[in-house]
Amino acid sequence: MSHLLSELWLAQASEAGAVGATADSIVNWLLGNGGALFSLINTVILVLTAIVEQLLNAPAPWLLALVVALLGLWRVSAAFGLLSLLGLNLVQAMGLWELMVSSLALVLTASLLALAIGLPLGVLAARQRSIWQLTRPLLDLMQTMPAFVYLIPAVMLFSTGAVPSVIATLIFAMPPVVRLTVLGIRQVPADLIEAGRSFGCSEWQLLTKVQLPNALPTLMTGVNQTIMLALSMVVIASMIGGGGLGDVVLRGIQQLNIGLGFEGGLAVVILAVILDRLSQSLSTPPSRSVRDRVRSLAMLWRIR
Incomplete structure (x- = not known):
């Protein structure tokens, strides 16, 4: 498959302009000289994706939904925990849980x-101006x-499937965490910082004891934005074999099936809301105890 894609790439190279021809040359050089490296990257990403998916599939759907609901109860609010439970059960009822x-x-x-x-790149860029000047462009x-452009070299280097989807998503979603890490520090x-130095902190201690704790809210905003941008690539990644809910939405578009597309889109929205609120909550400690949240949940159900 990869060989056929390479031949197709070479056949189309003559149609590109000077800039496009340069990009073609770079990709062709990578294809010819980086086979071992790309094979290693492919294996690592496949194994990591398989491990994450197995961990998510290990508990029964109802148990995973309950764990997410309890996590939402603890980190956000009783109402959010209840809505998370209802939303995940709706996904299960629509038959889209595995996707x-x-x-x-x-x-x-x-x-x-x-x-x-x-995160490490952002830390280096915040502490070394030369690295930031190279990284910012x-x-x-x-x-x-455009996100679609990332799909082309990803497919050329890694064929189709989960690996090029992860690579394209990674490139698209990484900038916010780098920028906000630099900004936070x-x-x-x-x-x-001067107080830390006056107490004899080393550079590592200054980073871990002073800068990172104080920059944590901004860093967590970067984490939240990275997760949201990664989720926004779900439908686009389905065009190169990413699978999942993106396939449902894509089939709905191709077949002009409003119901199918709406169900897939609704499942994506439910997942996005849960990930957004939970990742936002990690920047601050819970403002209320679990007992208080359970009481709020009981009041919500009018249990006396």
């Missing part, structure tokens, strides 16, 4: 990889390039 889990595994895998690369390019008050 939702597949989409969630892809989103979480891409988000974890984006955070694993983006790349982030601008990654954020402004640079916004730490100078007097706190």
